[in-house]
Amino acid sequence: MKPRVYTNQLKAMQNESTGNLQVQVVSKNGMRPIENATIKLSSPSDPSKVLEELKTNSVGQTDIIDLKAPPVEYSLAPSTEQPYSEYDVEISAPDFEPITINGIEILAGQIALQNASLIPLSDKAEPGSYVIGPHTLFGDYPPKIAEAEIKPPKDTGEIVLDKVVVPEYVIVHDGPPTDKTAQNYYVKYKDYIKNVASSEIYSTWPQSTIEANIYAIMSFTLNRVFTEWYRNKGYNFTITSSTAFDHKWIPNRNIFENISVTVDTIFTSYLSRPNVKQPILTQYCDGNRVQCPNWMTKWRMHM
Structure with a gap:
């Protein structure tokens, strides 16, 4: 960091x-x-x-x-x-x-x-x-480890949910999945999205760019929820705060008003493919420090 x-x-x-x-x-x-x-x-x-x-x-x-x-x-x-x-x-x-x-x-x-x-x-x-650590667009964080954007059942184990459900809470593991010393936090889903968006994009960007990034964050998160990704691997949490595996979430960080209002407006939405039930695991990088061909990039969505 x-x-x-x-x-x-x-x-x-x-x-x-x-x-x-x-x-x-x-x-x-x-x-x-x-x-x-x-x-x-x-x-x-x-x-x-x-x-x-x-x-x-x-x-x-x-x-x-x-x-x-x-x-x-x-x-x-x-x-x-x-x-x-x-x-x-x-x-x-x-x-x-x-x-x-x-x-x-x-x-x-x-x-x-x-x-x-x-x-x-x-x-x-x-x-x-x-x-509150540095913003991900300014600090140095591990790049995302690539995964398939659609999870086959054979990779996830038995998918528990039969439809996409927006949860009231998610359990955030504040560290890499294997770090047993990291604390788990029960966080309201909307508060989690607001925290991640405030950590990963700048609230000064155009509204359409903010919305596009929030859709990507929500779709990724709901994929983790729908596939029970970490629970099927024996963990007791929904998602991590490690940028190598998921998104950056920081306990007690400040959020920004316009990001908060946007999340409140579109929080039930997500991205998916035709004839695919689960939300897309929408992976991205900043497009400046880290290049990721065929993925979305935060700066490109902005510029």
């Missing part, structure tokens, strides 16, 4: 643009909104300096604030310049364990949404700390 380096970010700030951030805070027990939670925002380059201090309202949300971001042009074509700025937050509330989230990504002209779930002190949990 590429280390966090801020030279490009500071250079970009000389040609200043702005993006936006809103934080939503709830209790992990019952998902109840937490009013008057405190959010302290800082820059990774100077974590001791509080840039903004926010409070949540009666529905657990902060105001939408403006933050510095690199020029939008950096995210519209492959570039060596980091196209997003990064911010860290400390979130606390009375009677709850505090959490920190490092590396919130802010893109020019876009509203970033950061959701946070706090654990009550009565649960005697440790304070949470999360780091």
Whole structure:
């Protein structure tokens, strides 16, 4: 994984643009909104300096604030310049364990949404700390290992489902399939898609490009669900967060408002072939760092 380096970010700030951030805070027990939670925002380059201090309202949300971001042009074509700025937050509330989230990504002209779930002190949990890794279009991640886009029954074992079902939840294994130390997360299907899309494409892209990429992500995910791909191999999860096998998913990462709205609109859709019941395992690469003939590429769909 590429280390966090801020030279490009500071250079970009000389040609200043702005993006936006809103934080939503709830209790992990019952998902109840937490009013008057405190959010302290800082820059990774100077974590001791509080840039903004926010409070949540009666529905657990902060105001939408403006933050510095690199020029939008950096995210519209492959570039060596980091196209997003990064911010860290400390979130606390009375009677709850505090959490920190490092590396919130802010893109020019876009509203970033950061959701946070706090654990009550009565649960005697440790304070949470999360780091959002580099975006897949800027960081270094393993390329996808090629697979057949349609899975024959002989490869998957007995296909359990007799029709395509959009699940309420998926179980995400946060690492390669064979990593027994990696944690499993129960994630709402729509939240999973929003997280992956925010990790793999830029929300600054045209709406038609965002939709095309989300269709590909959903079709791939539903293929894993329909074929019970990992369960038929003896694993207890639906999908992984490894780019070598599946898509990049990052615990507690921020998403982007326009991506969230798009997923809410088209989340029941997927791609398939004529006379083929299962969704296509729609594999792709970035088309810049990694070339993948005969596959879709994220930049080509954009350009």
